[in-house]
Amino acid sequence: MNNFSGQLPPELGNLNKLKILSLFSSGVSGEIPSTFENLRSLEQLWASDNELTGKIPYFIGSWSNLTNMVLQGNYFQGPIPSTFVNLTSLVQL
Template sequence: MLDFHRYIDSCGLSGQIPSTFAHLRKLNILWASDNNFTGKIPDFNGSRALNYLSMQGNAFEGPIPSSFSNLISLIYL
């Protein structure tokens, strides 16, 4: 299985993270900190391989999605 990494820290992005981004099945690492992302945190339902998720320093609204309990490979949040 190929690892799929996305590092988008401090790169000036803003707006909502597209919901389709959360369905990347081979997503292993997502570093999306210190931008100006808004809206709700997406449900990472399809990302069962997700090990590392870092999204602090943004302007998200609402609670952490309950679907995060299904991220069985997550070791860093």
């Protein structure tokens, strides 16, 4: 819970050993950068109550270590990506 503003920096996608990304009510907005595809070690993504927009990225389906993902309270459009069937470790969505 912060008072950040603006888009997520694409450079965060370089943190390829990151396990937890918590952006709960942080004030970020815009689309999830394509560089986040590199976050394949991510186990938990908490990104609720922000102003994230666009489609939920298909590449999240390649984060095979992901166990928890919370994206509620944003402005995403379109379907849940079919690649989510690959998230076999996911226990919370």
